[in-house]
Amino acid sequence: xxxxxxxxxxxxxxxxxSDRKHxxxxxxxxxxxxxxxxxxxxxxxxxENLLRNPSFKQGANENGLPIGWSLYGGRGTNQYIKLIELxxxxxxxxxxxxxxxxxxxxxxxxxxxxxxxxxEASVETRAxxxxxxHGAYLQLRFLPSDKYVQTSIARGxxxxxxxxxxKATAPxxxxxxxxxxxxxxxxxxxxxxxxxxxVSGVSPPPPPPPxxxxxxxxxxxxxxxxxxxxxxxxxxxxxxxPASGIYEKxxxxxxxxxxxxxxxxxxxxxxxxxxxxxxxxxxxIVLGNRSTNRTIGELYNRYYTLLDLRYPGPGGYVVxxxxxxxxxxxxxxxxxxxxLLGVEAATDTLxxxxxxxxxxxxxxxxxxxxxxxxxxxxxxxxDLREFETWEASKGYGSVGYFGWNSISKQMAMYYMxxxxxxxxxxxxxxxxDKQARHEIARIDGERIExxxxxxxxxxxxxxxxxxxxxxxxxxxxxxSDEERLRVTNAFSKQLNHRKGEGIYGRTKPTLGVGSRHGQxxxxxxxxxxxxxxxxxxxxxxxxxxxxxxxxxxPLHKHAWVSGESDNLFWYNTGIAxxxxxxxxxxxxxxxxxxxxxxxxRGQEILISGRRPDWALxxxxxxxxxxxxxxxxxxxxxxYRRRTxxxxxxxxxxxxFWPEKHLTSQPPKDLVDKWSINYLPxxxxxxxxxxxxxxESFLFGSFRSATDASGDxxxxxxxxGASRNPYHTF
Numbered sequence: 001x002x003x004x005x006x007x008x009x010x011x012x013x014x015x016x017x018s019d020r021k022h023x024x025x026x027x028x029x030x031x032x033x034x035x036x037x038x039x040x041x042x043x044x045x046x047x048e049n050l051l052r053n054p055s056f057k058q059g060a061n062e063n064g065l066p067i068g069w070s071l072y073g074g075r076g077t078n079q080y081i082k083l084i085e086l087x088x089x090x091x092x093x094x095x096x097x098x099x100x101x102x103x104x105x106x107x108x109x110x111x112x113x114x115x116x117x118x119x120e121a122s123v124e125t126r127a128x129x130x131x132x133x134h135g136a137y138l139q140l141r142f143l144p145s146d147k148y149v150q151t152s153i154a155r156g157x158x159x160x161x162x163x164x165x166x167k168a169t170a171p172x173x174x175x176x177x178x179x180x181x182x183x184x185x186x187x188x189x190x191x192x193x194x195x196x197x198x199v200s201g202v203s204p205p206p207p208p209p210p211x212x213x214x215x216x217x218x219x220x221x222x223x224x225x226x227x228x229x230x231x232x233x234x235x236x237x238x239x240x241x242p243a244s245g246i247y248e249k250x251x252x253x254x255x256x257x258x259x260x261x262x263x264x265x266x267x268x269x270x271x272x273x274x275x276x277x278x279x280x281x282x283x284x285i286v287l288g289n290r291s292t293n294r295t296i297g298e299l300y301n302r303y304y305t306l307l308d309l310r311y312p313g314p315g316g317y318v319v320x321x322x323x324x325x326x327x328x329x330x331x332x333x334x335x336x337x338x339x340l341l342g343v344e345a346a347t348d349t350l351x352x353x354x355x356x357x358x359x360x361x362x363x364x365x366x367x368x369x370x371x372x373x374x375x376x377x378x379x380x381x382x383d384l385r386e387f388e389t390w391e392a393s394k395g396y397g398s399v400g401y402f403g404w405n406s407i408s409k410q411m412a413m414y415y416m417x418x419x420x421x422x423x424x425x426x427x428x429x430x431x432x433d434k435q436a437r438h439e440i441a442r443i444d445g446e447r448i449e450x451x452x453x454x455x456x457x458x459x460x461x462x463x464x465x466x467x468x469x470x471x472x473x474x475x476x477x478x479x480s481d482e483e484r485l486r487v488t489n490a491f492s493k494q495l496n497h498r499k500g501e502g503i504y505g506r507t508k509p510t511l512g513v514g515s516r517h518g519q520x521x522x523x524x525x526x527x528x529x530x531x532x533x534x535x536x537x538x539x540x541x542x543x544x545x546x547x548x549x550x551x552x553x554p555l556h557k558h559a560w561v562s563g564e565s566d567n568l569f570w571y572n573t574g575i576a577x578x579x580x581x582x583x584x585x586x587x588x589x590x591x592x593x594x595x596x597x598x599x600x601r602g603q604e605i606l607i608s609g610r611r612p613d614w615a616l617x618x619x620x621x622x623x624x625x626x627x628x629x630x631x632x633x634x635x636x637x638x639y640r641r642r643t644x645x646x647x648x649x650x651x652x653x654x655x656f657w658p659e660k661h662l663t664s665q666p667p668k669d670l671v672d673k674w675s676i677n678y679l680p681x682x683x684x685x686x687x688x689x690x691x692x693x694x695e696s697f698l699f700g701s702f703r704s705a706t707d708a709s710g711d712x713x714x715x716x717x718x719x720g721a722s723r724n725p726y727h728t729f
């Protein structure tokens with residue numbers, strides 16, 4: 001109970017585990033009980049409730065406490081534990097009323113338990129109208145070891161009871177367990193409790209995440225350079241053409257040429273067939289771009305190609321190989337162009353390549369391929385500082401927010417043009433001498449925090465493009481195996497830079513998605529984990545991926561995204577990482593359940609129709625184009641046009657350029673009515689403001705026109721106590 005007993009430890013599983021032999025305080029420790037399997041039953045069954053009077057039906061003793069329960073603390077003033085009958089029912093509940101910030105109070109009960117069994121303690125809890133339940137906890141403690149798990153039982157709802165539980169395995173020599181339902185010092189919670197349970201036979205808690213120690217690699221992965229089109233007289237690749245028939249002629253020409261060389265006919269299938277699904281199931285030749293071929297579109301979403309309506313441009317073409325994108329040894333040959341003329345030229349190029357290959361032992365194979373011709377009128381800047389990206393906004397330009405730095409720009413330029421000077425420049429900056437470090441400091445600033453080891457120490461806002469593009473260029477013969485391994489180990493060490501940013505180590509979802517800092521850190525960790533788990537599998541890299549999924553998991557239920565709090569001018573940058581995550585992972589639940597629409601409606605509520613518009617000042621082209629694609633709505637093309645960003649220059653990365661059916665559409669449905677961005681329910685509960693859910697809102701607006709010709713009023717209903725805490729209008 002005294003402050004002198006408090007120690008600084010770490011959170012694990014949202015619960016607390018301690019072996020301190022002191023009275024109750026908040027302890028956080030990164031420990032889980034590990035016991036020999038001889039203690040764990042093979043086929044455990046859930047036991048009866050081990051507690052006496054768990055639902056308080058036996059009434060109270062002479063001290064007013066529920067029979068079977070003892071008082072913990074309670075030496076302060078204005079502290080009460082009362083047994084009361086719930087309104088409208090015969091059910092008994094306990095009221096904990098703690099009005100003393102200097103003392104703790106609660107209930108406790110001890111019962112015999114057995115070592116090696118896993119126990120779960122639970123309670124149903126409800127807040128009181130107008131009062132906070134923050135500072136109340138459920139603890140399960142094993143004796144005599146004093147190891148325990150603990151979690152908050154604070155809840156926002158004053159109408160419904162919610163179940164809260166903790167779980168742990170009793171360590172060796174355990175004799176008993178003690179349940180505490182109590183309050184900490186400083187907070188002054190008031191809440192109701194009922195149906196307390198302690199049972200054994202539950203499944204044990206999962207093991208803790210692996211320690212985030214970056215592996216060091218001495219052997220390079222299998223690059224899967226070779227793609228066998230025909231293997232020992234049998235077809236070993238499938239040509240994927242759009243079901244629209246737009247490239248039927250080109251697909252047939254490729255098929256015919258392979259037959260002429262080998263006597264074997266490889267199959268041609270449509271992009272809506274099972275063999276065209278992503279993740280791919282075998283070697284593929286795919287024709288077109290993301291807008292004309294579904295298979296390319298899904299590979300594009302996961303950042304395995306840049307083929308779209310803007311790259312390689314009018315009449316341009318790309319013939320290139322993608323090696324082992326999903327870790328199963330299957331490759332892709334892209335026959336790509338932004339238009340029909342480009343795809344025809346790409347087909348000619350691939351056929352010419354095949355003519356130069358000899359068939360050996362009834363096998364026709366190709367190695368690494370990259371043939372690029374950019375479209376008519378495309379000008380490539382020579383100066384790194386003039387490299388533009390599709391993540392550009394009016395406010396940030398193309399300096400690198402979000403995703404880019406000097407190194408990833410050089411990697412992208414090499415991938416998109418084939419100019420090997422950019423590959424060599426990437427290596428020079430990746431392992432910099434004094435001059436290169438000076439250049440990085442001058443151009444990138446904070447975007448590369450570790451100037452001596454840039455691949456290991458990029459800022460989380462600017463990290464993820466590097467590993468994505470390395471995955472696309474690594475097989476190029478411009479790099480030696482020694483250089484590849486050096487780059488691999490440098491990227492592995494990036495885990496040291498990411499591990500302290502609050503994402504790695506998650507074992508359950510939080511209530512809401514975090515700030516843009518947390519989101520971009522998560523994206524960076526995901527891309528790092530995806531690359532390594534594919535080719536260098538390790539529980540560490542798998543946990544990177546799972547941690548990120550948990551970070552964004554709240555979007556499966558609601559639209560609580562911390563983003564940039566009430567810095568409304570950055571609202572767009574606070575939700576933009578969500579779009580990147582959904583596309584990279586293929587997660588579409590937030591699209592299907594309406595959460596993404598709610599987040600974007602918040603963006604629309606802020607947009608006034610003026611030019612320039614502060615609500616669009618930091619909105620990137622990529623963000624708005626991704627919104628148009630995921631929502632299949634041309635209004636986001638309309639908003640992109642309002643940004644004023646130049647669309648007539650060559651840009652690095654993915655444009656997500658909208659198809660013809662996504663024409664610019666002004667938001668007429670917002671005119672002459674109030675549009676309100678309400679607090680998601682979990683966010684409202686956490687605020688515990690005393691207002692009803694329907695009375696709580698983030699912001700709302702009214703407009704009489706879609707542009708600046710009418711009236712517009714914006715009201716802010718949320719004080720996030722950030723950079724602009726005192727605004728209302």
